[in-house]
Structures are given as structure tokens and as C-alpha cells.
Amino acid sequence: MFKTLVLVGIGGALGSVLRYLTTLTVTKYFSTIFPWATFIINVLGCLLIGIIMGLLEKNQLTDSSVKWLLVTGFCGGYTTFSAFGYENISLLQNGNTALTFLYIITSVVIGLMAVWLGLSLVK
Template sequence: MMRAVLFVAIGGAAGSVLRYLSSVAVNKYVQSSFPWATFAVNIAGCFLIGLLMGFFMKQPAQDDGMKWLLVTGFCGGFTTFSAFAHENVALFQTQQYGTAFLYTALSVVLGMLAVWLGLLLTR
């Protein structure tokens, strides 16, 4: 149990740091009311989790350590559903309804497609 927690913590820390650096980089170059940084991270994270889960389904490990590290830890720390929800509430509060609906629809549809593509590439 403690070993799993350690793997998740290490992966989560790495994912969180990369998420922060990705946001800084995107926000440096893109100025928009659309939350591009969170959107990009979530779609990339969906694709990555699809690849990883496809790989782990194809190559079952003797030990779940890498799955805990990469899927639960890294992808969990990297993706940002709470930020996604907060940004949508902020868009609604500022009456940017079209942007909020577009952001939600694109995130859900492209996120699911990215997971599917990741799984497909590992077949």
C-alpha cells in the first residue's frame, strides 16, 4: 500500500509540475478568453492516458508500480478537471456563454477522441 502511494505521489508531482510549465508556456504565447492552456493539457492528458492504458492492457506488468506512477500519478497530476470546472464557472459568471459551451463540448468530445486514438495506436 505504501509503495503504491509513493508511486502515485512521485508521478503526481511530476505531472503537476509539467502542467504548470505547460500553462506558463501556452499563456506566454496565447492571449484569449478561451482557456487554451487547460484545454491543451486536458486533451494531451487524455491522449496520454489512452496510450498508457492501451500499452498496459497489451503488456500486463508483473507489478502495477508503473501504472500507479504514470496513469494514476502523472496523468492525475497533469490533467486539470478542477481547473476546467473553475474556468467554465468563470466564463458563465462573465456571461461568456458561447465560449463556455464551446470549451465544454470541445473538451469532452476531443478528450474522448484522444483517449480512443491513444488506445487505437497501441493495438
């Protein structure tokens, strides 16, 4: 149990740091009302979790330490679904209803497609 907690913690810390660096990079180049950084992070995180889980399933390693480190830890620390929820509420509160629903729909649809793509890439 302790080993698993350490793996999740290390992965989560690394994922959180990369999320912060990704946010800095994206907002440097795309400064608009649309939350591009969170959108890109969520799509990349979905693609990454698809690739990792696909590889783990392919190699019958779904109960391995690698899963705790990379899926639960890293991907959990990297993706920003809580920020996604907050940004949607903020968009709604600021009267950007159409943009809110565009953001929700594109994030969910493209995120699911990215997971499928990640899984497909390793088959």
C-alpha cells in the same frame, strides 16, 4: 500500500510540475479569453492516458506499479479537470455563455477522441 502511495506521489508531483510548465508555455503564446492552456493539457492528458493504458493492457500490466506511477500519479497530476470546472463557471459568470458551452463540448468530444486515438495507436 506505502510503495503505491510513494509512486502516486512521485507521479503526481511530476505531472503537476509539467502542468505548470505547460501552462506557462501556452499562455506565453496564446493570451486570449479562451482557456487554451487547460484545454491543451486536458487533451494531451487524455491522449497520454489512452497510450499508457493501451500499452499496459496490451502487455497485461494493468495491476503494475507503472499504472500507479503514470496513470494515477502523473496523469492525475497533469490533467486539470478541476481547473476546467472553475474556468467554465467563471466564463458563465462573466456572461460568456456561448464560449462556455463551446469549451465544454470541444473539451469532452476531443478528449474522448484523444483517449480513443491513444488506445488505437498501441493496438
